[in-house]
Amino acid sequence: MRNVFVETSNFARFSGALKRLDERGAQEACMVVLDGKPGLGKTTTVNRWVTQTGSVYLRAQRGWDYNWMMQDLLTELSVNHNQFRGRRARFERVTAELRERSQRAMIEGKTFGLVIDECDQVSGRAEIMEGIRGITDIQFMPTILVGMGQLRDNLRRFPQIESRAPNKVEFLPASLDDTADLIRGRCEVPVADDLIHFVAKASMGFNREILDAITHIETFGRRYDYGDEGVTLADMSKQILMSDRKTGKDIYVPEAH
Amino acid sequence: MDTRKPGAVPTALLQLLADGVCRTRDEIATQGPTMKGRQLSDGLMRLCDRGYMAKMAGDCFQLTDAGLTAAKAGTIITSGPKGPTKIVHRRKDTFRGRAWTSMRIRHYFTIGEVAGDAQREEDKEPGQNVTRYLLQLRKAGYVAELARRQKGGPRGSIGYKRYVLVKNTGPNAPVYRAAKNVMHDFNTGEDVPCSLD
Numbered sequence: 001m002r003n004v005f006v007e008t009s010n011f012a013r014f015s016g017a018l019k020r021l022d023e024r025g026a027q028e029a030c031m032v033v034l035d036g037k038p039g040l041g042k043t044t045t046v047n048r049w050v051t052q053t054g055s056v057y058l059r060a061q062r063g064w065d066y067n068w069m070m071q072d073l074l075t076e077l078s079v080n081h082n083q084f085r086g087r088r089a090r091f092e093r094v095t096a097e098l099r100e101r102s103q104r105a106m107i108e109g110k111t112f113g114l115v116i117d118e119c120d121q122v123s124g125r126a127e128i129m130e131g132i133r134g135i136t137d138i139q140f141m142p143t144i145l146v147g148m149g150q151l152r153d154n155l156r157r158f159p160q161i162e163s164r165a166p167n168k169v170e171f172l173p174a175s176l177d178d179t180a181d182l183i184r185g186r187c188e189v190p191v192a193d194d195l196i197h198f199v200a201k202a203s204m205g206f207n208r209e210i211l212d213a214i215t216h217i218e219t220f221g222r223r224y225d226y227g228d229e230g231v232t233l234a235d236m237s238k239q240i241l242m243s244d245r246k247t248g249k250d251i252y253v254p255e256a257h
Numbered sequence: 258m259d260t261r262k263p264g265a266v267p268t269a270l271l272q273l274l275a276d277g278v279c280r281t282r283d284e285i286a287t288q289g290p291t292m293k294g295r296q297l298s299d300g301l302m303r304l305c306d307r308g309y310m311a312k313m314a315g316d317c318f319q320l321t322d323a324g325l326t327a328a329k330a331g332t333i334i335t336s337g338p339k340g341p342t343k344i345v346h347r348r349k350d351t352f353r354g355r356a357w358t359s360m361r362i363r364h365y366f367t368i369g370e371v372a373g374d375a376q377r378e379e380d381k382e383p384g385q386n387v388t389r390y391l392l393q394l395r396k397a398g399y400v401a402e403l404a405r406r407q408k409g410g411p412r413g414s415i416g417y418k419r420y421v422l423v424k425n426t427g428p429n430a431p432v433y434r435a436a437k438n439v440m441h442d443f444n445t446g447e448d449v450p451c452s453l454d
Contacts (some may be wrong), residue, residue: 001369001409003370003372003373003384004373005367005373043362045363045364047359047374048361048374050358050362050374051355051358051362051374052355052361052377054350054354054355054358057361057362065313075427075428076427076428078427078428078429079441087376096348152350215408215409218409219408219409
């Protein structure tokens with residue numbers, strides 16, 4: 001499988017939300033909420049974005065309180081948190097670091113932001129959410145909150161935070177075009193349209209299952225003499241394609257008639 | 258003693274007062290190395306600033322517990338900052354830096370996944386670069402190889418090696434120093450020998 005990042009419609013919506021942040025009228029509306037079911041490529045997308053932009057990535061923990069979060073943030077900013085005692089000293093150091101990096105990115109025409117993954121774990125806790133708001137308000141820095149189902153609902157409890165996050169991106173199951181792009185971009189053997197259609201249907205648009213299917217198609221395709229259009233549905237008849245995420249059973253390619 | 262050398266005077270005064278006896282300024286001037294009055298005053302100030310010395314009743318100077326410990330340990334006072342500089346660390350944007358970030362987020366990964374996350378158009382042979390970097394990290398104990406491989410690859414391939422990041426010390430990527438065969442970790446400031454097989 002080729003290790004390239006394929007830009008699907010989900011990525012396009014994510015990029016669009018970040019672009020809208022740059023063009024926003026209200027400076028304080030600097031948050032983006034990114035949610036969707038597991039296996040739709042949220043972490044992969046965020047990983048790529050953080051790696052390429054040098055942004056700060058934090059993974060929320062269930063037991064997080066304000067102090068723990070600030071310690072994690074200082075560590076991610078390469079600052080020894082033991083050097084700064086007290087809430088105020090730590091807050092000042094965090095904002096100074098973020099302001100410096102954010103300004104430098106702006107001068108160089110780059111993007112810099114703060115990503116908080118697994119935000120569902122803390123999205124119901126006012127202390128943490130207000131803490132995040134306080135940090136981002138200093139510089140009006142792009143802040144991406146990543147979660148699954150509860151994040152959007154929990155934010156409604158904090159109107160002062162929700163109003164800062166008008167850009168909400170829901171990662172949706174891959175469309176047929178996305179599936180085709182993903183397969184053509186990453187599969188090292190050519191795949192025919194009928195098999196792409198079947199993968200799109202069987203995977204229900206989940207990237208994780210599509211990647212599973214690509215592995216099986218590649219394994220099959222490398223020892224099979226396929227035609228000009230690539231590996232077809234008939235070629236892979238009765239072969240395992242992927243696993244069903246609900247039942248755990250293998251999904252086979254139907255027999256050709 | 259070259260009294261113009263930064264830190265030379267306070268270091269000499271620290272050793273002079275190491276016996277713990279309280280001395281007046283005149284006593285220190287006569288017993289200590291030859292220096293100007295201004296240099297003596299600055300040296301004494303420096304020791305007080307660092308908490309090594311306190312001015313006692315009767316205008317005499319005596320080392321504190323911290324000063325006695327420092328004198329016993331042979332501490333050499335140099336010029337430079339006494340605490341955090343408040344200078345914001347500037348991170349270079351390098352391929353290996355991006356690869357390290359990807360490893361920290363993914364935790365479990367293959368060479369291809371990390372190379373895919375980190376590569377840009379200008380990077381030459383990202384896969385080979387990651388392979389070499391992972392070998393160095395593995396020898397220094399930062400990553401470990403998993404027994405089970407990820408399926409895939411060309412015909413007859415046994416799959417791709419998978420790795421796990423076992424020592425996540427911070428956001429700065431460890432750098433290999435070939436001359437010493439160590440990984441220098443900017444997060445901890447340590448040199449970690451690449452001694453594992």
